[in-house]
Amino acid sequence: MKNSLKTKLSLSYALVAVISILMISLMTNIFLEKQFKVYTIQNQEHKNKELVNLIGEQYSDNNMWNYKTIESIGVNSIEQGLIIKLNDKSGKVVWDASNHNNGLCKQMIDHMENNMSKYYGNDSGKYEEKLYPIYNDNGKVGTLQIGYYGPFYYNDNDIAFINTLNKLIIAVGILSLIFALILGAFMTKRLSTPISRVVKAAQNIANGHLNNRITEKSQTTEIDLLISTINNLAETLENQEKLRKRMSADIAHELRTPLATLQSHLEAMIDGIWKPNTERLLSCHEETMRINRLVGDLGSLAKYESENYKLSKIKYDIGDQMKKIIYNFQADFKNKGVNISFNGKKEMIFADRDKISQVIINIISNSLKYTPRNGSVEVIIDKIDDGQVAIKVKDTGRGISSDDLPYVFERFYRSDKSRNRLTGGAGIGLTIAKAIVDFHDGKIMVESKINEGTEFIVLLPVLA
Structure with missing residues (x-):
C-alpha cells in the first residue's frame, strides 16, 4: 500500500515521539526504582536507629523504664509500620506491641504487604525483625526488637509519589505526541509542497509544456537543488526543442533550394524550354553536389557523435601541421585581401592528425568567410x-552577438540568417569540430564581440 510523503513523515514524527517517551519512561522508572530502593532501605535503618536512641532515653538513672512514654512511642511506631518489642537486660519484656494491640499490628503488616504486592507481586518482600542493643553510661540496659516489612517498603506517600510521577510521564507523553503530530504536519507541508510542485512540473515537462518553471524556494538544500535541477532540465529541453525545430527548418531549407533548382531546370528541359546543354547540366550537377555534401556532413556528424567511434592517434608536432594548413590557405587569403599570421613553435601532441586538421581547417575557413578585406587572422x-596545448584562431571579422554565442556549436545554427552563398555552408562544421575535440578529451571555446572579431580556442591534451 502506497502512502503519501505527508502521511509517512507525520507517522514518523509520531513514532519517534512515542518511542522517545517510552524510552524516557522506562529509563526513569528503572533509575528511580533503583535509587528509591536504596533510599527506603537507608531511611528504614535511620528510623530504626532513631527509635533505638529514643527508647534508650527512656531508661532513668534509678534503673527504671518510663513505661508510659515507651507505650506512646510503640503505638506511634505501629502507625508507621514498625512493630517493637523492648526487653530489659535480663530478657524480661518491658513492652510488646503485639501484646498491646495484636490486631492493629497484623492489620499494618497486611496493609504493607498489599501495597508492595501491587508493584512487585508476592515476592516483593516479607516481614522481618532486627535486634538492637540499648546502652547507657553503665553499659547495656536492654534490647529493642524492631519488626518491619523488608528489605524495603513503600508507604502510602511513597506510592502516591510514584503514581503521580507515572501520571505525569503519561501526560507528557500525550502532549509530546500531540506536539509531534502538529510539528510533523507543519514540517511535512513545508517539505511536501515544493516536492509536489516539482512532481507537477516534471509531469508538465513530460506532457510537452517545457516553459513551466518552479518559482518556490526551499530552505532545504536537497529540495532546493532538486528544484534548480528540474528548472535547468526544463530550460535545456526547451532550448533543445527550439533547436530541433530550427534544425528541421534548416534541413528543409538546405534541401529545398538545390532541389527546387534541380526541379526547375529539369522541368524546363523536359518541356523543351531549355536545351540540355553542358552549362545547364553542370548547374544541375552543382546542386546535386550540394545535396551530397549536406548528406555527407550529417553522416560524418552521426559518426563522430557515436560512442563507438575510434580515433587513430599518433604523436606529432601540431606546430608543423599548423604551418602546412596555413600554407594551403594563403592563396584564398591573398585573393580576399585578408592577412594571416602564425605565432607558435614545436609542440608535440597525441591525437588523430587528420581529425585535428579537419577542426583547424573548419575554424580558419570560418574566419576567412567572416573577415572583411584588409582584415587579419592570427x-x-x-x-x-x-x-x-592551446590552439587559438583570432580574427578581426564582424563578430558574433552574445545571443548567438551559446549556440554556435549546435547543428545547423548560423548567426548569418541570410544563408547566402557568399558565406555558404550548412552550419554543421563547428558541430563536427566540437565532436572531434570532445573525442580527444579536449575543449573548444569561442569569444567574440560585434564588430571587433572572434577568437576560437581549442585545448588538446599533450598525452592521451
Missing part, C-alpha cells in the same frame, strides 16, 4: 600549465 599555438 593563429597561435601555446602550451599551458596543466599539460594542454
